[in-house]
Amino acid sequence: MTLPGIDIPDELVLESTDAGLELRQRSDRPGNGVRADLSGGRRGTHPLARALRGAQGVVVDATAGFGGDAGVLAALGRSVLAIERNPVLFTLLEDAHRRLALEVPTRAEAVTLRHGDARDLLSGLESPWNRAAAIVLDPMYPGRRSASALPPKPMQLLRALLRPDGAMDDVETLIASAFRTEARRVVLKRPPEAAPPEGVGKPTFSIESKLVRWDVWERG
Numbered sequence: 688m689t690l691p692g693i694d695i696p697d698e699l700v701l702e703s704t705d706a707g708l709e710l711r712q713r714s715d716r717p718g719n720g721v722r723a724d725l726s727g728g729r730r731g732t733h734p735l736a737r738a739l740r741g742a743q744g745v746v747v748d749a750t751a752g753f754g755g756d757a758g759v760l761a762a763l764g765r766s767v768l769a770i771e772r773n774p775v776l777f778t779l780l781e782d783a784h785r786r787l788a789l790e791v792p793t794r795a796e797a798v799t800l801r802h803g804d805a806r807d808l809l810s811g812l813e814s815p816w817n818r819a820a821a822i823v824l825d826p827m828y829p830g831r832r833s834a835s836a837l838p839p840k841p842m843q844l845l846r847a848l849l850r851p852d853g854a855m856d857d858v859e860t861l862i863a864s865a866f867r868t869e870a871r872r873v874v875l876k877r878p879p880e881a882a883p884p885e886g887v888g889k890p891t892f893s894i895e896s897k898l899v900r901w902d903v904w905e906r907g
């Protein structure tokens with residue numbers, strides 16, 4: 688299936704399956720692709736819970752991707768604004784949101800999707816998002832493991848999908864936009880070996896796991 692108005696690289700297919708809309712390599716079997724997922728995934732203490740501890744309120748996920756982190760935030764009881772600029776990923780997120788609304792309606796109500804570039808949208812957010820407890824950023828990273836610890840298949844698909852944009856998101860301007868808001872925390876998800884971003888000082892604290900480092904800046 689081709690969705691009208693959505694450009695997609697030749698090697699990829701966006702297709703409806705019984706389980707929902709999926710993105711896959713053309714060479715993969717139908718059903719073997721990746722869907723966005725806002726259901727919150729695994730249980731247990733997620734590093735995002737620690738990153739947000741002590742900061743009450745709504746959260747903005749400015750780089751929603753396949754929705755994994757936005758889903759975790761909603762599962763943690765937060766209202767989440769999930770921003771995504773890529774139209775294919777946004778369409779996948781809309782599909783995930785419809786599925787979540789059928790499965791866990793209250794959870795779906797906690798998630799608001801917005802299509803656009805976070806670098807523009809963050810400066811004009813309305814209440815309650817303009818006073819978020821935190822803005823979470825998970826831009827693509829050029830390093831070896833990259834794409835911030837997504838499992839291999841979603842990571843490959845993201846790379847194939849975003850390659851025409853240079854794949855590497857502009858972390859410095861993204862984080863600068865986040866710092867211009869009144870959000871009380873800025874949370875940046877990076878591979879452990881990534882250098883800290885320039886111009887924003889040292890994070891207040893970091894949470895490290897094998898594949899990911901969460902840098903957290905507490906503000907005012």
Ligand SMILES: C[S@@+](CC[C@H](N)C(=O)[O-])C[C@H]1O[C@@H](n2cnc3c(N)ncnc32)[C@H](O)[C@@H]1O
Nearest residue numbers: 750751752753754755756772773804805825856
């Ligand atoms: C590594 S993925 C995020 C994965 C996501 N955290 C998850 O759990 O699935 C990065 C995403 O950020 C999006 N992105 C990058 N820069 C953006 C921007 N300025 N505004 C909105 N979305 C952006 C990319 O299109 C990509 O989908």
